[in-house]
C-alpha cells in the first residue's frame with residue numbers, strides 16, 4: 001500500500017513537471033523586461049494560449065494595451081512554437097501612455113495617476129512603437145505580430161474587419177472607457193468557445209464596471225472567472241476571464257492539462273480508449289486515435305451495462321488494436337461503479353500514470 005501511495009505522489013509530481021516545464025520559464029525570462037505582468041499571470045496566459053491551440057479554437061489573439069509588448073510576445077512565441085500560420089497576434093497601444101482616469105475608475109486608479117513617483121507608475125505606461133518593433137525583431141517574432149499605434153477608439157473600429165475572428169481578446173487598458181471600447185468594438189468577433197481576458201478586473205473598479213455594464217446591456221449571462229493558479233480568494237486573483245460558451249475556462253483547463261499529460265505518456269498516433277468520452281468537450285483527437293467505449297459497429301454505444309459488458313468490450317477493442325485505456329476525472333465514477341472492471345484493469349493492465357486528473361493503463365497485447 002505504501003509503495004502504491006509513493007508511486008501516486010511521484011506520478012503527480014511528474015505530470016506537474018510535464019505540463020508546466022517545456023521552455024515556458026525560458027520564454028518568460030526572455031520577455032520580462034518588456035512587461036509589468038507578473039509571472040503567475042503570464043503562466044496562466046500561456047496555458048490559455050496553449051489550450052486554444054491544442055483544441056483548435058479558431059481566431060487571432062488580440063491584446064489591447066500592449067505597452068512594451070511582453071504579453072503579446074508570449075502569445076506570439078507560443079504561436080511560433082506551434083508552427084501556426086493561420087493566426088497572429090494583434091497588439092494595440094497608444095504608445096503615448098494611459099489616458100487620464102475618471103471618477104468611475106475608482107480610488108485606486110486616481111491614486112495611481114497622482115502618485116507619479118511610485119515605482120509602479122512606469123511614466124504613465126508611456127513607451128514607443130519603435131521600441132516594441134525592435135524588441136519583436138530581436139525576439140524573432142515579427143512574422144507573428146501586427147502592431148497598431150493609436151487610441152483604441154480609432155484603431156479598433158478601423159482594424160476590426162482585418163482582425164476577423166478572435167480566439168483570445170486580452171484587455172489590459174486599465175480604465176473604464178478603454179475597456180468598454182474594447183468590449184463594444186471587438187466582443188462580437190470573439191468566436192464561440194473563445195475568451196476575453198480582463199487583466200485589471202480585480203485591480204481597477206472601472207474595468208470591472210465596464211465588464212458588468214457591457215454584459216448587462218447585452219443581457220449576456222457569461223460568468224466572470226477569476227484566474228491565476230488555483231488559489232482561492234480575491235486577493236490572489238489578477239485577472240478575470242469570460243468564456244463565450246456554455247462551459248467555463250476551468251473545465252477547458254482540466255481537459256487541456258489532461259491532454260498534455262496524455263501526450264507525455266502515450267506515443268502520438270496510438271489507439272486509445274477514453275472512458276466516458278462523451279463527457280469531454282475537448283478531446284485530444286488530432287494526437288490519438290480515440291476509440292468509442294462501449295463500441296458497437298464503430299460507434300459509441302453508451303456506458304457499459306455492467307462489469308461483464310465493460311470487460312468484454314475492452315477485450316474486443318484490444319483485438320482491434322487498442323493499446324491504452326484512459327479514465328479521466330469526468331469518468332472517475334466508473335472506478336467505484338464498475339468495481340470488477342476496475343479490478344480487471346488493475347490486475348491485467350499496467351498502470352502508467354495515476355494523478356488527480358487521469359488514470360492511464362497500457363493494455364497488454
Ligand SMILES: C[S@@+](CC[C@H](N)C(=O)[O-])C[C@H]1O[C@@H](n2cnc3c(N)ncnc32)[C@H](O)[C@@H]1O
Pocket residue numbers: 034035036037064065066067068069070071072092093094095096097098099125126150151152153172173174175177178
Ligand atoms: C498596463 S499597460 C499594459 C501592460 C502590458 N500588457 C504588459 O504586458 O506589460 C496599459 C497600456 O494600455 C494602453 N492604453 C490604455 N488605454 C488606451 C486607449 N484608450 N488607447 C490606446 N492605448 C491605451 C496604455 O498606453 C498602456 O501602454
